[in-house]
Amino acid sequence: MPNRASDDLFNLIHSLQKAEKRNFKLYITRNSANEDLKIVHLFDALDKMKDYDEALLLKKVPSIKKQQLPNSKAHLYRQLLASLRLLSNDENIDIQLHESLDYARILYNKGLYIQSLRILERLKETAKAYNQDSFLIQIISLEKKIEVLHITRSMEGRAEQLTHEAEEINEKRRIITHLSNLALQLYSWYIKNGHARNEQDETDVKDFFRYRINRALRVAAKHLVPGVETTLPEGTPAAELARMGVSAEALARMGFYEALYLFQSYMWFGFIRQDFIQYYRYVQKWVDLFHHNPQMIQVETGHYIKGLHNLLNAHFDLRNFRGFQEVLDRFETFAASDTVQKSHNNRVQTFIYLTTARINQHFMVGTFREGLALVPFIEEKLEEYNGYIDRHRVLVFYYKIASLYFGSGDHEKAIDYLHKIIHWKVDLRNDLQCYARLLHLMAHYELGNYDLMEYLVRSVYRYMAKMQNLTVIEEQMFAFLRQHFHHSPRKVHEAFRALLEQMKRYEKSRFETRAFAYLDIISWLESKVRQVPMADVVREKYEASKHRPGKRAAGLVRREA
Secondary structure (H helix, E strand, O other), X not given: OEOOOOOHHHHHHHOOOHHHHHHHHHHHHHHOOHHHHHHHHHXXXXXXXXXXXXXXXXXXXXXXXXXXXXXXXXXXXXXXXXXXXXXXXXXXXXXXXXXXXXHHHHHHHOOOXXXXXXXXXXXXXXXXXOOOXXXXXXXXXXXXXXXXXXXXXXXXXXXXXXXXXXXXXXXXXXXXXXXXXXXXHHHHHHHHHOOOOOHHHHHHHXXXXXXHXXXXXXXXXXXXXXXXXXXXXXXXXXXXXXXXXXXXXXXXXXXXXXXXXXXXXXXXXXXXXXXXXXXXXXXXXXXXXXXXXXXXXXXXXXXHHHHHHHHHHHHHHOOOHHHHHHHHHHHHHHHOOHHHHOOHHHHHHHHHHHHHHHHHXXXXXXXXXXXXXXXXXXXXXXXXXXXXXXXXXXXXXXXXXXXXXXXXXXXXXXXXXXXXXXXXXXXXOHHHHHXXXXXXXXXXXXXXXXXXXXXXXXXXXXXXXXXXXXXXXXXHHHHHHHHHOOOOHHHHHHHHHHHHHHHHHHOOXXXXXXXXXXXXXXXXXXXXXXXXXXXXXXXXXXXXXXXXXXXXXXXXXXXXX
């Protein structure tokens, strides 16, 4: 969760845009008594404060006594939400559905149940069009209540119809619950642990995934083809369901949310295991799902933004430069749309993901120094959005900034940002903490801080061993740094060349991919052997491979999901 300040009202006010603040004052002036106008003064005082300070607030609003402040703040909070609801009514389908459902209940309570049924019938079509199953459950429940308690003279077969609709929507919700739980649990596994580190991690993730995905797909298969009771084999969802007698046409009937969480689950499964082809395949399906259901972009904007972000990551991973640029252009255009700009949350998310993509583009082409131009903007936005960006994202930005400085040759600044990660006691991303320490060690080596090297090598080695995070690549890096930092330039150059040859043998090993993903050790070693800047090496690789989008090269730093 984001690291929010302690006062909810203060946070809400500081998330408002100018139009929303103006609308609130118009709303409160029209709808409140003179006594209620005190809360406008309270609003203005809070709006002008940089940090929440209750003592200062009471001085700024003398008309409100200390014992009155909690009630005044609660009243202001409710009024703000009421004004925002009116302003957002035309933009959010869920708010519109809530309002219409309230109208149907009001009419029913007035005894006008036929009018209530008419609203519910129209409301049901809207809910179906936007895949709002939770509202369908409420709508059908109210329809059943009216039919049971009143003689409506509705069409013949109404009871059977409502029974069938209720059973169908409950089955859909079961599938969605299984799949959304799995997608969330896999994402949580990645946030905590990063990528699978060894065969045991791989086995654990596979067992975890297969048990849950099989259970969810068995439910889906029985829903689409009654009577199916088959154990699911490995393969894609389409292939699995086809073997169970579910046709492509039946699979196409799977609802939007079932498909969304199915694709997300398979995407995370591939991503954690570093099967980047599977990762790309299923995130592309995720984004395509929105393009086939464009009305859902407005409803599930956050999922669409996250899909574009992961699609950019997949192109980055596979070094598909053309695909990366196409998706980045589409994302830039979407970020400027009203759908994004009218939502504070969407603006924050697009800042995170677009900025990540822009940095990754500099990593791909070796323009580290040019990428440093983004740092003041990132720092400004991290300050502006403080309280709305979770710690995991902040740590990722610090690591990426440190990597830009390292790649550009400014190792002291790289160390400054790495210290922010190393000294931030947060139980997130063990892999990021480990590689921050390794990059920190490499930066000190570059600076010639040999008096620190022996202590740092031991310290980092102990830390990574304790986290069970050592790979063959890291073992060899530690051995090299421990043995050669005090040798003559000629011997060190020979050692660099030997280490480079060793590293290249592991470049295609899937469990070693993680080390190359966080640190472009190959390019760093090549720069040492050739005695040229690391940025030049990466740029040359880009020029040589940009016309071969299917060829994957090592990157300086992992793109973040």
